[in-house]
Amino acid sequence: MIMRTYFVAGVAALAFALSSAAQAQVQGGSVSVVVTPEPPMLMQALNQNGPTNMIAGNIYESLLRFNERLEPQPSLAQSWEVSEDGTVYTFKLQENVTWHDGKPFSADDVVFSLDVFLREVHPRWRPIVNNQVKSIEKVDNNTVRLTLKQPFGPLLLAMETASAPIVPKHIYEGTAYASNPMNNTPIGTGPFKFKEWNRGSYVHLVKNEDYWMDGRPYLDEIYWRFIPDAAARAVAYETGEVDVLSGGAVDIFDVPRLSQLENSCVTSKGWEMFAPHAWITINHRNGILGNQQFRQGLMHAIDREFGRDVVWNGFGQLPTGPISSKTRFYDAEVVTYDYDPEKARELIKASGYTGEPLEFLALPYGETWTRWAETIRQNFADVGVNLQIVTTDVPGWTQRTSEWNFDMTFNFLYQLGDPAIGVARSYISSNIIKGSPFANVGGYSNEKADQLFAEAAIVPKEEERQALYTQVQKLLAEDLPVLWLLEMDYPTIHRCNVKNLVTTAIGINDGFRDAWKE
Amino acid sequence: MNAFTRFASNRGAIVGLGLLLLLVAVVLLAPLLYPQSPWRMVGRPMGAPLAGSFLLGTDTLGRDVAAGIVHGARVSLLIGVVSTVVALLIGVPLGAVAGYFGGLIDDLVMRFTEFFQTIPSFALAIVVVAILQPTLLSIVLAIAIVSWPPVTRLIRGEFLSLRSREYVQAAITVGQSTPRIIFTQILPNTLAPIIVMASLMVATAILLESSLSFLGLGDPNLMTWGYMVGAGRSRIIDAWWISFFPGVAIFLTVLALNLVGEGINDALNPRLRKEDRK
Numbered sequence: 001m002i003m004r005t006y007f008v009a010g011v012a013a014l015a016f017a018l019s020s021a022a023q024a025q026v027q028g029g030s031v032s033v034v035v036t037p038e039p040p041m042l043m044q045a046l047n048q049n050g051p052t053n054m055i056a057g058n059i060y061e062s063l064l065r066f067n068e069r070l071e072p073q074p075s076l077a078q079s080w081e082v083s084e085d086g087t088v089y090t091f092k093l094q095e096n097v098t099w100h101d102g103k104p105f106s107a108d109d110v111v112f113s114l115d116v117f118l119r120e121v122h123p124r125w126r127p128i129v130n131n132q133v134k135s136i137e138k139v140d141n142n143t144v145r146l147t148l149k150q151p152f153g154p155l156l157l158a159m160e161t162a163s164a165p166i167v168p169k170h171i172y173e174g175t176a177y178a179s180n181p182m183n184n185t186p187i188g189t190g191p192f193k194f195k196e197w198n199r200g201s202y203v204h205l206v207k208n209e210d211y212w213m214d215g216r217p218y219l220d221e222i223y224w225r226f227i228p229d230a231a232a233r234a235v236a237y238e239t240g241e242v243d244v245l246s247g248g249a250v251d252i253f254d255v256p257r258l259s260q261l262e263n264s265c266v267t268s269k270g271w272e273m274f275a276p277h278a279w280i281t282i283n284h285r286n287g288i289l290g291n292q293q294f295r296q297g298l299m300h301a302i303d304r305e306f307g308r309d310v311v312w313n314g315f316g317q318l319p320t321g322p323i324s325s326k327t328r329f330y331d332a333e334v335v336t337y338d339y340d341p342e343k344a345r346e347l348i349k350a351s352g353y354t355g356e357p358l359e360f361l362a363l364p365y366g367e368t369w370t371r372w373a374e375t376i377r378q379n380f381a382d383v384g385v386n387l388q389i390v391t392t393d394v395p396g397w398t399q400r401t402s403e404w405n406f407d408m409t410f411n412f413l414y415q416l417g418d419p420a421i422g423v424a425r426s427y428i429s430s431n432i433i434k435g436s437p438f439a440n441v442g443g444y445s446n447e448k449a450d451q452l453f454a455e456a457a458i459v460p461k462e463e464e465r466q467a468l469y470t471q472v473q474k475l476l477a478e479d480l481p482v483l484w485l486l487e488m489d490y491p492t493i494h495r496c497n498v499k500n501l502v503t504t505a506i507g508i509n510d511g512f513r514d515a516w517k518e
Numbered sequence: 519m520n521a522f523t524r525f526a527s528n529r530g531a532i533v534g535l536g537l538l539l540l541l542v543a544v545v546l547l548a549p550l551l552y553p554q555s556p557w558r559m560v561g562r563p564m565g566a567p568l569a570g571s572f573l574l575g576t577d578t579l580g581r582d583v584a585a586g587i588v589h590g591a592r593v594s595l596l597i598g599v600v601s602t603v604v605a606l607l608i609g610v611p612l613g614a615v616a617g618y619f620g621g622l623i624d625d626l627v628m629r630f631t632e633f634f635q636t637i638p639s640f641a642l643a644i645v646v647v648a649i650l651q652p653t654l655l656s657i658v659l660a661i662a663i664v665s666w667p668p669v670t671r672l673i674r675g676e677f678l679s680l681r682s683r684e685y686v687q688a689a690i691t692v693g694q695s696t697p698r699i700i701f702t703q704i705l706p707n708t709l710a711p712i713i714v715m716a717s718l719m720v721a722t723a724i725l726l727e728s729s730l731s732f733l734g735l736g737d738p739n740l741m742t743w744g745y746m747v748g749a750g751r752s753r754i755i756d757a758w759w760i761s762f763f764p765g766v767a768i769f770l771t772v773l774a775l776n777l778v779g780e781g782i783n784d785a786l787n788p789r790l791r792k793e794d795r796k
Binding site for chain 1: 555557558559563578579580648651652734735738739749752753756
């Protein structure tokens with residue numbers, strides 16, 4: 001078997017050494033981060049809420065990390081090889097890694113995590129390991145081999161820390177995972193160790209002195225602060241009480257003001273892996289909404305630039321189709337819909353719409369979404385579409401969306417780096433299932449799209465995948481299964497003297513390994 | 519002195535009446551003053567008052583604040599009046615029955631009323647609106663549900679005292695039917711306190727509706743003052759006018775209703791007038 005080998009580790013380390021020689025990292029220091037809301041738990045393999053990932057991504061590690069171009073970088077795996085036919089992945093692990101409780105880490109932990117633990121508990125890893133993976137085996141103490149049933153392009157991207165965190169076998173083997181008391185004091189291999197969780201107030205992480213990467217981390221400790229009110233979070237940053245506001249911690253309209261403070265830096269990077277894509281979900285089962293011409297009319301009616309510039313304060317980019325421009329296999333060469341009320345009126349008239357009222361289920365995620373819904377209702381009113389907003393709370397929204405009980409609603413989903421993982425799920429007919437707001441709840445069904453998505457996930461060559469995804473983007477942009485509105489930005493605001501904070505595709509979720517304070 | 523001159527001699531009441539008439543005029547002229555929808559984005563976002571072509575400035579999306587206030591006046595008045603009428607329709611019959619018949623019926627009605635009075639009214643209103651989904655109808659209903667118990671207690675008290683009057687006893691002796699006694703003998707004599715109370719209830723209802731809208735529990739398809747205050751509050755540092763002017767509108771309306779209510783009270787209960795009590 002011919003092997004393609006990636007010696008990424010050495011190259012990356014060298015590049016880093018060269019680039020960082022100019023600035024001397026300072027050891028020590030404490031950083032306070034605001035994260036919202038307070039996570040339910042920190043055991044990342046059991047819970048993948050946004051706040052859980054932000055904190056636990058610095059406690060746990062997976063085999064790989066990803067830079068902002070979504071290229072794999074070494075983490076617990078120092079190098080990896082992929083067979084020519086794309087079915088055998090061999091990971092060479094870091095040496096001298098220990099768990100936070102002092103026990104040694106080995107290939108056994110990796111096999112246990114991927115083959116046993118995550119197969120049972122992880123909603124994203126489970127379908128991959130069950131449908132794509134033939135076997136996961138230990139070759140020697142520092143080598144793990146993963147054999148696939150067929151090529152699966154996004155496999156490496158599924159090795160991101162929230163998607164496949166490595167958990168300690170000696171703690172979890174043979175126990176009831178969800179009720180293991182050690183879930184309260186997570187043990188990982190990462191650069192920071194769990195110290196204390198003062199519920200309702202903060203989580204305290206301290207430096208892992210025995211971290212496998214020499215000299216890291218630089219910081220002594222991190223405080224993750226929970227402050228329930230958005231205005232109070234902004235004030236905490238203004239008064240210097242905290243150093244970092246994680247993405248989404250403050251209202252988007254406060255970002256310009258806070259980033260203009262002295263010693264304040266803002267970045268939209270660090271969300272490339274997630275690339276949240278916001279759209280209007282259309283319930284294709286409800287009368288006129290199943291009409292392609294009508295949907296095209298709606299798309300021309302929406303002033304998406306106004307939404308981005310005024311409602312979202314200029315943050316984000318306008319999407320062209322189902323795949324975010326930050327995600328792999330994006331293709332901009334598709335039909336686009338500019339703001340054109342005249343054309344919208346013609347298309348809507350031609351579609352046979354007779355003025356019946358349509359309901360818009362508001363997304364109860366704060367006032368920015370409410371304002372956005374109001375502008376869209378006005379955009380629609382301008383072209384004669386009668387949209388009535390219905391408000392509800394978060395459980396109400398989740399329930400009505402999961403049960404297909406809506407005409408239109410907002411939604412935003414993470415793209416997770418690869419269309420096979422984060423994009424296809426919203427459009428393929430096999431995912432028209434009740435019970436989750438993140439399934440294909442609109443009921444869009446298109447055989448051609450199903451086929452293209454299915455094929456693109458398993459063809460071995462990147463170029464072939466690109467060709468298929470290009471086709472699917474053209475097809476969906478024409479058909480408009482949903483109305484894409486915005487590639488959302490979640491700006492991270494931080495003191496400028498916290499350096500090197502956002503260097504990966506998941507930003508502060510694993511960024512504290514390399515961060516230091518001047 | 520007749521009732522009107524007594525009302526007119528209360529300067530505050532005249533001011534209040536003037537404000538109310540102005541408000542009604544604004545409501546009637548709204549389609550002429552601001553023919554466009556108040557939701558329409560018409561100008562630069564967060565434009566200051568008088569700076570552009572907008573008298574009271576524009577909100578975070580560039581909607582005209584003045585247009586919002588004018589259109590919001592209609593919703594506020596409508597909800598205030600309708601929910602008061604509904605509350606009276608619940609409260610008056612219950613109070614009349616309880617006060618007239620007394621005994622077990624009185625006990626039952628009063629315990630039922632107390633049940634509602636022990637629940638904080640704003641919390642109850644929030645629960646009702648949240649369960650029914652915020653629409654114009656559910657908001658009117660919620661406000662009526664929390665506003666009727668005081669009416670019942672007031673009417674019951676009136677009926678208790680009026681029932682033993684000689685003219686009522688006479689009517690009973692003559693053999694008038696019970697409904698007839700209630701509606702033609704006693705009820706007309708309770709009108710004065712009902713009117714006074716109703717005018718104050720309209721004010722409370724407007725405040726309640728504004729509070730609900732402020733919290734985001736208003737009808738999302740209706741422009742209301744409470745909604746405007748709520749939507750503008752997070753920008754109060756850099757665009758005070760978005761929430762300030764609707765707040766002033768709420769303040770003046772509630773003040774006017776209270777002044778008028780007091781004026782009516784003076785006019786209808788001359789013996790209780792403040793000046794006389796001195």
